[in-house]
Amino acid sequence: xxxxxxxxxxxxxxxxxxTAAGVIETARQYPDAIGTVFAGRNGVLGALEEALYDxxxxxxxxxxxLRRSPGAAFGSCRYRLADGPxxxxxxxxxxxxxxxxxxxxxxxxxxxxSADTCLKIARLAQVxxxxxxxxxxxxxxxxxxxxxxxxxGFGSAAKYVATSVMEVGRDVDAMRRTxxxxxxxxxxxxxxxxxxxxxxxxxxxxxxPPHLLLLPERPLCPERLIEQVHSCEQTYGFCVLVVSExxxxxxxxxxxxxxxxxxxxxxxxxxxGQQIATRIRQRLRLKTHVAVAxxxxxxxxxxxxxxxxxxxxxxxxxxxxxxxxxxxNIMISLERLSDQPYAWRTGEAPLSQIANREKRLPxxxxxxxGWHITTACxxxxxxxxxxxxxxxxxxxxxxxxxxxxxxxxxxxxxxxPR
Amino acid sequence: xxxxxxxxxxxxxxxxxxTAAGVIETARQYPDAIGTVFAGRNGVLGALEEALYDxxxxxxxxxxxLRRSPGAAFGSCRYRLADGPxxxxxxxxxxxxxxxxxxxxxxxxxxxxSADTCLKIARLAQVxxxxxxxxxxxxxxxxxxxxxxxxxGFGSAAKYVATSVMEVGRDVDAMRRTxxxxxxxxxxxxxxxxxxxxxxxxxxxxxxPPHLLLLPERPLCPERLIEQVHSCEQTYGFCVLVVSExxxxxxxxxxxxxxxxxxxxxxxxxxxGQQIATRIRQRLRLKTHVAVAxxxxxxxxxxxxxxxxxxxxxxxxxxxxxxxxxxxNIMISLERLSDQPYAWRTGEAPLSQIANREKRLPxxxxxxxGWHITTACxxxxxxxxxxxxxxxxxxxxxxxxxxxxxxxxxxxxxxxPR
Numbered sequence: 063x064x065x066x067x068x069x070x071x072x073x074x075x076x077x078x079x080x081t082a083a084g085v086i087e088t089a090r091q092y093p094d095a096i097g098t099v100f101a102g103r104n105g106v107l108g109a110l111e112e113a114l115y116d117x118x119x120x121x122x123x124x125x126x127x128l129r130r131s132p133g134a135a136f137g138s139c140r141y142r143l144a145d146g147p148x149x150x151x152x153x154x155x156x157x158x159x160x161x162x163x164x165x166x167x168x169x170x171x172x173x174x175x176s177a178d179t180c181l182k183i184a185r186l187a188q189v190x191x192x193x194x195x196x197x198x199x200x201x202x203x204x205x206x207x208x209x210x211x212x213x214x215g216f217g218s219a220a221k222y223v224a225t226s227v228m229e230v231g232r233d234v235d236a237m238r239r240t241x242x243x244x245x246x247x248x249x250x251x252x253x254x255x256x257x258x259x260x261x262x263x264x265x266x267x268x269x270x271p272p273h274l275l276l277l278p279e280r281p282l283c284p285e286r287l288i289e290q291v292h293s294c295e296q297t298y299g300f301c302v303l304v305v306s307e308x309x310x311x312x313x314x315x316x317x318x319x320x321x322x323x324x325x326x327x328x329x330x331x332x333x334x335g336q337q338i339a340t341r342i343r344q345r346l347r348l349k350t351h352v353a354v355a356x357x358x359x360x361x362x363x364x365x366x367x368x369x370x371x372x373x374x375x376x377x378x379x380x381x382x383x384x385x386x387x388x389x390x391n392i393m394i395s396l397e398r399l400s401d402q403p404y405a406w407r408t409g410e411a412p413l414s415q416i417a418n419r420e421k422r423l424p425x426x427x428x429x430x431x432g433w434h435i436t437t438a439c440x441x442x443x444x445x446x447x448x449x450x451x452x453x454x455x456x457x458x459x460x461x462x463x464x465x466x467x468x469x470x471x472x473x474x475x476x477x478x479p480r
Numbered sequence: 481x482x483x484x485x486x487x488x489x490x491x492x493x494x495x496x497x498x499t500a501a502g503v504i505e506t507a508r509q510y511p512d513a514i515g516t517v518f519a520g521r522n523g524v525l526g527a528l529e530e531a532l533y534d535x536x537x538x539x540x541x542x543x544x545x546l547r548r549s550p551g552a553a554f555g556s557c558r559y560r561l562a563d564g565p566x567x568x569x570x571x572x573x574x575x576x577x578x579x580x581x582x583x584x585x586x587x588x589x590x591x592x593x594s595a596d597t598c599l600k601i602a603r604l605a606q607v608x609x610x611x612x613x614x615x616x617x618x619x620x621x622x623x624x625x626x627x628x629x630x631x632x633g634f635g636s637a638a639k640y641v642a643t644s645v646m647e648v649g650r651d652v653d654a655m656r657r658t659x660x661x662x663x664x665x666x667x668x669x670x671x672x673x674x675x676x677x678x679x680x681x682x683x684x685x686x687x688x689p690p691h692l693l694l695l696p697e698r699p700l701c702p703e704r705l706i707e708q709v710h711s712c713e714q715t716y717g718f719c720v721l722v723v724s725e726x727x728x729x730x731x732x733x734x735x736x737x738x739x740x741x742x743x744x745x746x747x748x749x750x751x752x753g754q755q756i757a758t759r760i761r762q763r764l765r766l767k768t769h770v771a772v773a774x775x776x777x778x779x780x781x782x783x784x785x786x787x788x789x790x791x792x793x794x795x796x797x798x799x800x801x802x803x804x805x806x807x808x809n810i811m812i813s814l815e816r817l818s819d820q821p822y823a824w825r826t827g828e829a830p831l832s833q834i835a836n837r838e839k840r841l842p843x844x845x846x847x848x849x850g851w852h853i854t855t856a857c858x859x860x861x862x863x864x865x866x867x868x869x870x871x872x873x874x875x876x877x878x879x880x881x882x883x884x885x886x887x888x889x890x891x892x893x894x895x896x897p898r
Contacts, residue, residue: 070654073655073659074650074651074654074655076647104657104658107657107658131650132647132650132651133647133649133650133651133653133654134651134654134655135654137653137654137657138654138655139655139657139658139659140655140658140659141658221876221877224876224877225782225877225878226776226780228877228878228880229494229550229551229776229779229780229781229782229878229880230775230776230779231551232492232549232550232551232552232779232880233492233550233551233552233775233778233779234775235551235555236488236492236551236552236553236555236556237491237492237552237556237557237558239522239525239555239557240522240525240557240558240559241491241557241558242775245775247776263876263877264877333754336751336754351774351775352772352774353772353773353774353775353776354770354771354772354774355771355776356769356770356771356772357648357651357652357660357663357769357771358644358647358648358665358771358773360651361647361648361650361651362644362647363647364643364647364783365782365783367876369876444875444876446876447875447876447877448875448876449876450870450873452868452870455868457862457865457866458639458642458681458785458787458862458864458865458866458867459639459642459643459646459681459682459865460643460646460647462646462647462650
């Protein structure tokens with residue numbers, strides 16, 4: 063009986079474990095077609111190292127609780143398969159591990175980088191004529207994957223940001239007379255401004271916070287920024303800005319001071335919000351506060367979008383069904399059938415058109431002045447944050463599951479080879 | 481018929497409007513004893529400027545919604561009455577405004593600074609034999625008011641911080657293999673470490689995040705910090721720190737870089753978390769991320785502690801009842817009757833012993849090594865975060881009320897006098 067492999071890659075989301083639950087619960091519905099779902103420890107590293115968790119050991123109750131728990135229950139990774147001969151050895155090792163454990167279905171849950179890994183596996187299996195299918199399950203709070211209407215994880219991050227801005231806007235409005243006049247919220251978003259744009263959902267009218275969005279799609283002119291903040295403060299008595307961590311200056315340089323790099327060689331960002339605040343303080347002499355949402359906004363499972371959680375689950379479910387139908391070299395996508403009432407379904411998109419491409423905010427989603435979103439953008443974003451799905455609580459805190467994970471016995475020599 | 485004056489002062493909390501609702505709803509129960517509750521626009525400034533909102537114009541439905549809405553519905557302020565002759569003129573103006581509007585009951589809702597304002601009003605009224613009673617209603621997320629078991633606003637901030645740390649701890653744990661190893665959450669807390677201490681509620685055992693608390697009560701030795709982070713990273717593979725904005729070095733200087741001052745001359749803090757992260761990166765070469773909760777943690781009405789919300793309401797209710805019973809020159813306090821099961825009631829404390837005093841974490845609440853809280857502290861904190869009281873939602877976002885405020889007509893010359 064063929065088995066399945068599921069793994070989690072890249073930055074976590076508040077709902078990535080809902081996809082895991084969708085995979086495992088759906089696989090359990092086909093006991094005659096799928097033996098077990100092995101979960102990789104730390105993504106594809108788990109396959110390379112033959113560190114496989116046997117999910118048969120997990121109770122139905124644990125899987126149900128998994129659906130509402132943050133983090134990545136099996137561990138995630140930022141790891142891209144090497145290029146050249148090293149990469150070929152890695153790919154061969156993956157095939158060996160999959161073969162050793164009778165794995166036919168590979169479901170890799172991540173963003174653009176993991177789509178690339180998945181593509182390589184699918185192609186090699188195809189070339190060699192192996193009974194191995196690779197399917198990518200999308201996940202990213204950045205919402206920058208192409209060929210899907212949205213990415214699981216984004217809706218919850220968007221809800222978090224919009225709610226926070228709505229709340230903090232009232233705070234600053236109440237205090238502006240004698241205290242803080244300018245508030246800056248820095249949000250995650252490396253290359254695309256989707257999460258910053260979502261903050262605008264907090265505003266019922268143009269007068270409501272957030273007053274200014276600083277998007278990576280629009281290079282920042284410092285003079286224009288100061289003018290805008292000044293004008294806003296004069297008009298409303300305060301100004302709330304939402305700053306994407308990936309915002310760049312007119313020369314294309316990241317505003318963030320940090321120039322260190324992460325494991326993929328991406329610049330490690332942070333500090334754009336503080337930089338903006340410092341400029342405003344220096345030029346306008348206004349009391350300015352900064353919050354940096356950082357990982358809080360991608361792990362806030364206490365405040366997920368029920369729509370997002372349902373989509374994350376559906377993507378896992380659809381992954382198993384597509385695998386059983388013989389699909390490979392695809393990503394499960396989300397297709398929008400209508401805006402209002404919002405209707406969606408899962409679909410399939412060819413992996414070759416996904417890996418290493420980023421979907422940024424299109425021009426017609428950004429207002430002409432560059433500081434706001436358009437009605438079209440709002441229409442797109444609005445349904446993605448709808449619905450609440452709070453976790454159970456005990457003693458005032460969410461009850462999140464800690465899985466009792468058991469490794470499957472190894473059948474191969476250790477990796478890397480000595 | 482005597483009227484009442486209610487106003488909001490200092491930094492807002494997620495539940496300060498619940499106190500407002502408690503005051504207004506309770507006053508409405510005594511139509512034969514209290515004419516109207518006037519709410520000051522921006523705290524005591526509203527009384528000085530005769531900017532009084534007539535809360536009779538607000539519907540019962542609006543007041544009910546107020547109970548669950550963040551910010552300060554009538555505007556808050558950071559304003560301390562002047563010393564010397566200017567202060568005497570201000571106090572006389574307050575008495576004039578109160579007399580002009582038949583105000584007998586003054587309920588001022590704030591922290592230590594507003595307690596001082598309240599004390600001055602109460603004393604002068606007493607000296608002059610005026611029919612004017614002043615009662616302080618406590619509020620501060622910092623939990624640093626003396627003579628009350630806790631302060632309304634703290635429980636919700638504590639719940640926010642503990643939940644966030646629980647969630648982000650799972651995030652970092654999942655990613656530590658190839659990405660972030662050290663995570664720093666900076667929390668509000670000027671002089672007292674209560675909100676940082678509350679983060680420890682996220683941990684079921686010593687092994688769980690948060691691994692290290694940096695409290696203002698314990699001067700920070702940079703070498704010991706680096707040792708601790710290193711040891712934690714070696715033991716658990718990652719390290720989550722919660723840093724109070726008010727943490728100081730061995731010389732007593734604030735770690736935060738910012739040396740600007742707020743309206744009271746208090747140093748305006750910010751940046752302690754980033755400073756800690758920079759030191760860790762430089763010394764240990766570990767990928768480190770920083771989140772700064774800032775105002776998000778004091779305005780998150782979507783995630784209040786139901787206990788805190790109930791206490792905030794009760795303080796408003798008790799304020800009106802104490803006023804009707806003839807009390808003045810007091811603060812409504814919260815008294816703990818038992819830890820488990822948790823039982824509490826409101827009480828009264830003399831204002832003269834409250835103004836300008838700060839209740840820091842006592843020594844027996846801090847572990848000997850200085851990085852953790854004790855069992856006694858946990859026993860104190862635990863009940864304060866219990867219970868959920870989510871707001872209603874529409875379109876994925878909380879429904880918070882915007883009051884339709886109407887000014888009462890002025891009866892005096894404008895302030896300040898020309």
